[in-house]
Amino acid sequence: MNKLLLLFCIVLCTSSFSQETRRERKGNKLYDRFYMERAIDKLERVDTEKLSTEGLRNLSNALRNIHNTEEAETYYAELVKRSDAKAKDFLNYANVLLINEKVTESEKWMVKYYSMSKNDERAKDYVSSKGYYEDLKKDIGRFNVTTLSFNSKEQDFGPAYYEDKVVFASSRSWGLFNRVWNWNNLNFLNLYEATPKNDKSELRKVNKFSSKLNKKFHEGPASFTKDGNYVMYTRNNYEEKSSNEEVKLKLFYAEKNGKKWAAPVGVPFNNKEYSVGQASLTADGNLMYFVSDMPGGKGGTDLYISEKKGDSWGTPVNLAALNTEGDEMFPFIHESGMLFFASNGHVSLGGLDVFVTKTSDNKNFSSVQNVGVPVNTSFDDFAMILDSSEKKGYFSSNREEGKGNDDIYAYDLLKPFEFCKEVKGIVYNKEDNSILTGALVSLINNNNEAIETVTVGENGEYVFCTEETGTFKVRATKDGFVDDAKTVTINENSPSQELDLYLSQVKPLVLEASVTDAITGKLLPGATITFKNEGSGNTEKVWTLADGNYSEELTNNKVGDNLNNILVIEKEGYITKVLNYKQALEKPGTYKINTVLDLSLKPGDVIVINEIYFDLDKSNIRPDAALQLDKIVKLMNDYPSLELELGSHTDCRASVAYNRALSQRRATSSARYIKSKITNPKRIKGRGYGESKLINGCACEGAKVSTCSEAEHQKNRRTEFKVIKFDEKDIEIKNNSPISF
Numbered sequence: 001m002n003k004l005l006l007l008f009c010i011v012l013c014t015s016s017f018s019q020e021t022r023r024e025r026k027g028n029k030l031y032d033r034f035y036m037e038r039a040i041d042k043l044e045r046v047d048t049e050k051l052s053t054e055g056l057r058n059l060s061n062a063l064r065n066i067h068n069t070e071e072a073e074t075y076y077a078e079l080v081k082r083s084d085a086k087a088k089d090f091l092n093y094a095n096v097l098l099i100n101e102k103v104t105e106s107e108k109w110m111v112k113y114y115s116m117s118k119n120d121e122r123a124k125d126y127v128s129s130k131g132y133y134e135d136l137k138k139d140i141g142r143f144n145v146t147t148l149s150f151n152s153k154e155q156d157f158g159p160a161y162y163e164d165k166v167v168f169a170s171s172r173s174w175g176l177f178n179r180v181w182n183w184n185n186l187n188f189l190n191l192y193e194a195t196p197k198n199d200k201s202e203l204r205k206v207n208k209f210s211s212k213l214n215k216k217f218h219e220g221p222a223s224f225t226k227d228g229n230y231v232m233y234t235r236n237n238y239e240e241k242s243s244n245e246e247v248k249l250k251l252f253y254a255e256k257n258g259k260k261w262a263a264p265v266g267v268p269f270n271n272k273e274y275s276v277g278q279a280s281l282t283a284d285g286n287l288m289y290f291v292s293d294m295p296g297g298k299g300g301t302d303l304y305i306s307e308k309k310g311d312s313w314g315t316p317v318n319l320a321a322l323n324t325e326g327d328e329m330f331p332f333i334h335e336s337g338m339l340f341f342a343s344n345g346h347v348s349l350g351g352l353d354v355f356v357t358k359t360s361d362n363k364n365f366s367s368v369q370n371v372g373v374p375v376n377t378s379f380d381d382f383a384m385i386l387d388s389s390e391k392k393g394y395f396s397s398n399r400e401e402g403k404g405n406d407d408i409y410a411y412d413l414l415k416p417f418e419f420c421k422e423v424k425g426i427v428y429n430k431e432d433n434s435i436l437t438g439a440l441v442s443l444i445n446n447n448n449e450a451i452e453t454v455t456v457g458e459n460g461e462y463v464f465c466t467e468e469t470g471t472f473k474v475r476a477t478k479d480g481f482v483d484d485a486k487t488v489t490i491n492e493n494s495p496s497q498e499l500d501l502y503l504s505q506v507k508p509l510v511l512e513a514s515v516t517d518a519i520t521g522k523l524l525p526g527a528t529i530t531f532k533n534e535g536s537g538n539t540e541k542v543w544t545l546a547d548g549n550y551s552e553e554l555t556n557n558k559v560g561d562n563l564n565n566i567l568v569i570e571k572e573g574y575i576t577k578v579l580n581y582k583q584a585l586e587k588p589g590t591y592k593i594n595t596v597l598d599l600s601l602k603p604g605d606v607i608v609i610n611e612i613y614f615d616l617d618k619s620n621i622r623p624d625a626a627l628q629l630d631k632i633v634k635l636m637n638d639y640p641s642l643e644l645e646l647g648s649h650t651d652c653r654a655s656v657a658y659n660r661a662l663s664q665r666r667a668t669s670s671a672r673y674i675k676s677k678i679t680n681p682k683r684i685k686g687r688g689y690g691e692s693k694l695i696n697g698c699a700c701e702g703a704k705v706s707t708c709s710e711a712e713h714q715k716n717r718r719t720e721f722k723v724i725k726f727d728e729k730d731i732e733i734k735n736n737s738p739i740s741f
Contacts, residue, residue: 169220523548
């Protein structure tokens with residue numbers, strides 16, 4: 001009996017598991033085929049914990065797609081707990097929370113998304129714009145919005161001006177037979193026209209638009225030239241599906257012959273693998289703004305522009321300055337150059353918001369601005385148009401108070417839009433490239449007046465938006481740092497410009513001095529430096545430290561001062577040097593005095609320089625030997641009375657006669673080199689001593705064999721300079737060089 005009961009339970013549980021697995025599989029397939037409502041019905045009947053991550057994601061996305069954001073929020077909350085949740089899941093959850101006006105919670109998940117996708121401009125903008133929501137919620141009295149009674153219980157959206165009418169897309173029922181779209185179970189879209197009532201915004205006399213344009217699936221929205229004789233509109237791709245069985249959108253255009261429209265023609269860049277649609281024509285019809293998800297774009301759907309080429313249309317150009325990684329949709333180009341579009345990628349109140357920018361050449365655009373409430377809400381707000389008087393217009397929204405799925409609303413423009421050129425950037429610490437908070441940044445005009453000053457926050461960013469044109473300076477200041485300023489030119493066609501500024505920490509005024517042995521090049525500790533101020537006559541005596549350097553902060557000086565001193569540098573065994581030191585303290589930092597001292601010279605003194613190398617059995621001067629001999633050249637040119645004997649020595653190896661002859665040749669060659677570079681060449685003579693003056697016990701003549709190491713023999717192979725004559729009047733040398741001596 002127990003075994004039968006256990007078997008019954010196993011069969012029952014297995015059957016239940018299989019049923020839920022089949023439901024999820026069916027729901028996922030329906031989702032992939034865009035049957036959103038039916039997919040939701042299947043997936044919601046599976047226990048959430050038993051749904052795979054893919055199924056839970058499809059359920060969450062489907063609910064968001066049909067605008068049931070409250071239920072979508074519940075499932076996204078479960079989805080982001082999954083260990084295999086994707087970055088996009090966090091973004092979608094943050095967006096749904098924003099639509100549901102849970103701003104603080106939305107910001108939390110946007111930060112999480114940013115931590116996973118730091119290059120996403122949407123995340124950067126939202127994270128760096130904390131507090132934006134309350135600003136966007138402020139009604140500045142720009143719009144008066146009117147709900148229109150002509151809306152149906154279905155979809156009505158995408159208005160366009162046409163002659164004295166408004167043409168729009170709608171899924172409202174018309175006639176006996178209506179085809180239903182699987183996404184939302186609403187009728188397919190068709191183009192309709194309506195007439196404003198007594199020059200008011202309310203619309204009446206709704207009729208289907210031309211049967212030449214309306215077919216059995218989706219048509220709309222549309223756009224017309226100002227004369228009403230040319231139309232560009234969106235339509236399903238009837239002919240073929242994409243490689244993944246999706247039906248994409250196409251753009252078609254038609255011209256009017258009298259009162260009838262000619263057969264529609266597709267634009268040359270229609271493609272079965274991606275959609276193009278939602279066009280807006282310029283008044284003359286020579287340019288078209290439109291939307292596409294074609295390859296190479298910046299986000300989901302991007303804004304593009306195409307120029308008319310004869311009877312056809314040219315290669316699309318992506319409007320990268322306006323596009324984000326999100327969706328940019330429903331462009332409308334006004335004859336004034338204002339471009340309205342909808343986006344969920346720019347910082348918004350939730351869902352799609354309407355944004356506006358302005359262009360004078362259809363290439364460069366002013367900074368993008370959110371048009372604000374009451375046009376924008378936390379729901380989808382889009383497809384905004386403005387009449388030629390710039391006083392009134394229409395837009396679309398799926399906000400809760402509407403009559404149907406999407407509705408068209410009218411508005412009066414009470415305050416004109418203000419457009420400016422944006423200059424922005426980040427302030428950095430120049431030392432380590434870290435963001436510098438608390439700096440003051442000013443935009444300064446040609447009259448050296450600060451038009452605007454801002455304090456940068458935690459993100460180090462500053463933003464200026466000015467309607468003025470000309471050349472400006474952007475200057476950053478902060479206590480304890482050196483200012484940085486850059487020049488920027490702003491004209492009518494300037495795009496937004498980015499100027500990063502780098503502030504260096506203020507360094508004290510420091511004077512450093514080093515004293516070096518002229519022959520060896522080594523720093524000399526214990527050298528005395530006496531500073532005598534030529535203005536005040538005050539003197540100060542200092543000494544170089546063990547490392548041969550002296551350093552002092554100039555606490556009694558400031559930037560802009562001039563140093564004017566006589567320096568006396570002394571050290572026992574070296575010739576005293578007297579220098580004039582003049583230096584302008586133009587900026588904070590370290591000012592260095594580098595000087596060299598020559599050995600005290602008297603007849604009989606021996607000057608030893610670094611070893612001079614010759615090639616085997618050779619006596620010609622190699623470049624490395626010339627560097628050493630040049631030290632003696634400088635010494636003899638500095639002291640015109642100095643007379644020297646150059647002595648060349650060898651070690652004991654080889655015969656006495658050979659070594660004497662070799663050393664004489666080398667001494668003669670070295671002396672000849674020096675003579676060619678000094679005044680009065682008779683002041684130096686060369687003498688070869690061979691191995692006669694060994695300085696250690698490393699002899700090896702006859703039967704004697706030396707046991708000395710190579711290093712010990714090396715000490716005997718040397719070149720020495722003996723002072724023959726030196727006149728004391730040459731001791732004081734003056735040099736007026738400002739930095740090094």
